[in-house]
Amino acid sequence: MNLHFDDQYQQGNSVVHQLDPRIKVILTLLFVLTASLTPFGDFGIFAALFAFVMLVALNTGVGVGYVLRRSVVALPFALAAITLPFTVPGEILATLPIFGGLTISLPGVIRFVTILLKSWISLQMAILLVAVTPVADILWALRALHLPQPLVAIVSFMYRYLFVLSDEVLRLLRARAARSGTRAGLRSGGSIVWRGQVAGRMAGSLMLRSFERSERIYNAMLARGYTGQISTLIRSHLRPIDFIALFTTLTFFCTLLFLAYLT
Numbered sequence: 001m002n003l004h005f006d007d008q009y010q011q012g013n014s015v016v017h018q019l020d021p022r023i024k025v026i027l028t029l030l031f032v033l034t035a036s037l038t039p040f041g042d043f044g045i046f047a048a049l050f051a052f053v054m055l056v057a058l059n060t061g062v063g064v065g066y067v068l069r070r071s072v073v074a075l076p077f078a079l080a081a082i083t084l085p086f087t088v089p090g091e092i093l094a095t096l097p098i099f100g101g102l103t104i105s106l107p108g109v110i111r112f113v114t115i116l117l118k119s120w121i122s123l124q125m126a127i128l129l130v131a132v133t134p135v136a137d138i139l140w141a142l143r144a145l146h147l148p149q150p151l152v153a154i155v156s157f158m159y160r161y162l163f164v165l166s167d168e169v170l171r172l173l174r175a176r177a178a179r180s181g182t183r184a185g186l187r188s189g190g191s192i193v194w195r196g197q198v199a200g201r202m203a204g205s206l207m208l209r210s211f212e213r214s215e216r217i218y219n220a221m222l223a224r225g226y227t228g229q230i231s232t233l234i235r236s237h238l239r240p241i242d243f244i245a246l247f248t249t250l251t252f253f254c255t256l257l258f259l260a261y262l263t
Contacts, residue, residue: 022236022238023245053125085108153228
């Protein structure tokens with residue numbers, strides 16, 4: 001079982017598609033670093049970064065809607081900073097009649113919105129990287145950039161066997177359905193507690209199967225000469241377009257940070 005959700009975007013003739021995988025990873029990291037270093041409340045810089053992401057999305061053919069829909073997943077995690085409007089001192093915007101009068105400060109709201117924008121925009125660029133670059137190329141780029149080998153191996157195996165685990169889950173669900181016959185007018189299964197117990201046993205069974213399979217796979221890999229690094233046939237050479245893209249984008253990011261801290 002193997003699923004590729006973004007295969008339709010990984011082949012293209014755009015400038016971004018033609019870039020070396022290492023350059024694409026570096027530019028993504030530089031983008032995230034720029035968003036992280038942008039001062040609180042500098043929404044003009046965030047607007048420029050957002051426009052940059054949208055231009056890349058249009059150039060690659062991924063589309064604005066694709067990026068916006070998938071970047072929504074970052075919003076719940078940003079709620080970890082929801083306490084900032086109530087804890088950061090400063091100009092009071094409103095007072096809520098709860099807990100003896102809970103005040104909302106303007107600096108706290110600005111910090112919360114800034115954190116929300118930083119995580120949201122950064123995730124959009126990461127989505128574009130994965131959408132236009134095959135996972136094998138990204139892993140090769142990480143190894144070429146001398147990321148710690150154990151970390152790259154963990155990410156590689158996680159991606160490879162995510163689909164194997166999905167297949168195991170489907171088998172468990174089919175087995176449960178085969179043992180849960182239904183009749184007209186009667187609902188299969190028991191109460192919510194009973195269903196929870198069944199789901200818990202299925203999760204435990206999946207974990208045990210995963211451990212057993214991992215042992216078998218690892219022994220098979222050792223028998224085939226595995227030394228801690230997966231060999232690959234990907235060989236890429238930097239071209240003038242890669243250096244031009246790196247220099248141009250780096251200049252743009254540095255200019256944004258210079259304007260942010262100058263003002």
